[in-house]
Amino acid sequence: MPQVAVVTFDGFNELDSFIASALINRCRKDGLEAFITTPTPQVTSMNGVEVAGQRPMEFVTEADVVLIGSGIKTREAVADERLLSRLPLDPSRQLIGSQCSGALVLARLGLLNGVACTDQKSRPFVEACDITVLDLPFHSEGNIATAGGCLSSQYLATWVITRTLGEDAAHDVLDYVAPVGENQQTVERALNVVRMGEVSLR
Amino acid sequence: MPQVAVVTFDGFNELDSFIASALINRCRKDGLEAFITTPTPQVTSMNGVEVAGQRPMEFVTEADVVLIGSGIKTREAVADERLLSRLPLDPSRQLIGSQCSGALVLARLGLLNGVACTDQKSRPFVEACDITVLDLPFHSEGNIATAGGCLSSQYLATWVITRTLGEDAAHDVLDYVAPVGENQQTVERALNVVRMGEVSLR
Numbered sequence: 001m002p003q004v005a006v007v008t009f010d011g012f013n014e015l016d017s018f019i020a021s022a023l024i025n026r027c028r029k030d031g032l033e034a035f036i037t038t039p040t041p042q043v044t045s046m047n048g049v050e051v052a053g054q055r056p057m058e059f060v061t062e063a064d065v066v067l068i069g070s071g072i073k074t075r076e077a078v079a080d081e082r083l084l085s086r087l088p089l090d091p092s093r094q095l096i097g098s099q100c101s102g103a104l105v106l107a108r109l110g111l112l113n114g115v116a117c118t119d120q121k122s123r124p125f126v127e128a129c130d131i132t133v134l135d136l137p138f139h140s141e142g143n144i145a146t147a148g149g150c151l152s153s154q155y156l157a158t159w160v161i162t163r164t165l166g167e168d169a170a171h172d173v174l175d176y177v178a179p180v181g182e183n184q185q186t187v188e189r190a191l192n193v194v195r196m197g198e199v200s201l202r
Numbered sequence: 203m204p205q206v207a208v209v210t211f212d213g214f215n216e217l218d219s220f221i222a223s224a225l226i227n228r229c230r231k232d233g234l235e236a237f238i239t240t241p242t243p244q245v246t247s248m249n250g251v252e253v254a255g256q257r258p259m260e261f262v263t264e265a266d267v268v269l270i271g272s273g274i275k276t277r278e279a280v281a282d283e284r285l286l287s288r289l290p291l292d293p294s295r296q297l298i299g300s301q302c303s304g305a306l307v308l309a310r311l312g313l314l315n316g317v318a319c320t321d322q323k324s325r326p327f328v329e330a331c332d333i334t335v336l337d338l339p340f341h342s343e344g345n346i347a348t349a350g351g352c353l354s355s356q357y358l359a360t361w362v363i364t365r366t367l368g369e370d371a372a373h374d375v376l377d378y379v380a381p382v383g384e385n386q387q388t389v390e391r392a393l394n395v396v397r398m399g400e401v402s403l404r
Contacts, residue, residue: 014224015379018216018251022352025249036251047227049220049238050254117382137381150224151356151388152381177217179339179354179395180319186353193381 002164004034005055005063007087007102010043011073015150016099020067023157026173032164034067035059039083046072057086065095065160068102070150075101075125078108095163097145097156106146107131113141117148117197138197145197155197158190167191204366206236207257207265209289209304212245213275217352218301222269225359228375234366236269237261241285248274259288267297267362270304272352277303277327280310297365299347299358308348309333315343319350319399340399347399357399360392369393 004024008017017036024034037060038053045051060066066089077083084105089096091111098106100119106112107129115132117139126133137152139145140159147156154174161170171187178186206226210219219238226236239262240255247253262268268291279285286307291298293313300308303324308314309331317334319341328335339354341347342361349358356376363372373389380388 014220018220021251022216022249028249034249047224047230047236048256049223052252054250119382135383137383148382149384150379152384154353155381177352179357180321180350181337181339182351182354 001031001033002064003062004032004065004067004160005037005060006034007037007057007060007066007068008043008051008053009039009069009071009073009077011046012043012069012071013100013150014045014047014049016071016102016153017069019151019153020069020099020157023154023173023177024160026176027161027165027169030165030169032161037063039086060087060089063094065097065164067156067160068098068105070100070102070119070122074104074122078104084108091143095143095145095160097147097159099147099153099156100150101125103131103146104129106144111144112146113144115139115141116146117152118146119148119150136197138193139199140194140197141199155190155193158194162194203233203235204266205264206234206267206269206362207239207262208236208269208271209239209259209262210245210253210255210271211241211273211275211279213248214245214271214273215302215352216247216249216251218273218304218355219271221353221355222271222301222359222362225356225375225379226362228378229363229367229371232367232371234363239265241288262289262291265296267299267366269358269362270300270307272302272304272321272324276306276324280306286310293345297345297347297362299349299361301349301355301358302352303327305333305348306331308346313346314348315346317341317343318348319354320348321350321352338399340395341401342396342399343401357392357395360396364396
């Protein structure tokens with residue numbers, strides 16, 4: 001029963017946390033489940049939407065997968081040593097991914113192997129951490145993945161589903177959420193992006 | 203200052219309400235703003251995420267645009283006459299759209315001109331209202347639009363932005379939220395779907 005923590009800070013971008021969690025949660029019947037995981041009981045999105053966390057930050061230690069969402073306050077989050085200390089991630093036994101500015105968190109935790117995907121706004125800050133930013137929507141290396149551009153959160157979810165349940169499960173989810181009539185192109189695009197973005201170290 | 207009510211019922215699908223609202227809210231600097239609008243102060247998503255409504259249901263009467271989200275309890279919602287009576291929509295002065303099962307609400311309110319887009323699961327229930335369901339992600343006729351398939355909520359948002367601020371504004375939002383490196387295809391796909399889905403009655 002793989003459990004996924006979608007780490008969601010105050011000021012979060014709804015696209016980043018909710019596209020990933022909603023796609024993954026289509027696999028709840030297969031035992032894969034995602035939870036909005038927050039440092040405080042409530043967080044407020046960048047657009048003023050107040051959301052109750054489903055799991056406290058401590059959940060990241062027991063989760064099998066940890067995704068770091070993005071938002072307008074990620075730079076404050078990575079400057080907060082106490083907050084970072086609440087993210088003792090272990091890539092030897094966890095899948096770890098980031099969306100947009102979430103790459104800054106992985107950089108600060110020393111989890112990136114020199115390259116990452118992120119969004120254009122976060123790019124200079126990620127580069128300031130001595131990370132090369134790729135002009136790609138998605139990149140993974142071993143158990144670490146990064147995605148850039150809000151809507152590439154669908155690729156992060158595709159990676160999680162593929163790595164935990166297999167590509168057929170990811171296919172079914174993408175087929176379900178695709179715009180009507182765009183099923184095949186939606187499925188193929190996402191599976192291809194994730195395949196192409198994978199650097200196999202295994 | 204066009205205001206958008208994203209009507210969000212209990213059991214809502216996060217993709218449907220949040221993709222539309224987050225895309226539209228990228229235009230807040232231009233005066234276009236979306237609010238999660240709920241029948242009760244709190245609603246819980248189909249995946250157990252508790253969200254505080256930003257506006258009460260009464261907001262739909264003053265909003266310039268009303269989008270009806272989707273979820274696992276829409277059939278209960280449309281069976282509830284009191285809830286439906288809280289949606290006195292006026293297509294002569296409002297843009298009105300629905301996502302997936304939200305088409306059932308528009309059907310019950312008599313706002314559909316015989317055709318709609320919706321998702322595969324909702325299709326038989328929409329057809330039972332004497333509505334022809336199109337094999338398309340998006341359709342609009344005058345001030346009414348319907349979208350089908352979770353991720354086509356980006357098309358509903360594109361329609362709202364195009365109709366209120368113009369196509370250039372929609373272009374900029376799509377370019378911003380696109381997966382890195384997929385900017386042009388993301389922008390063109392959405393603008394084309396909305397153009398093609400439009401039946402001009404004006």
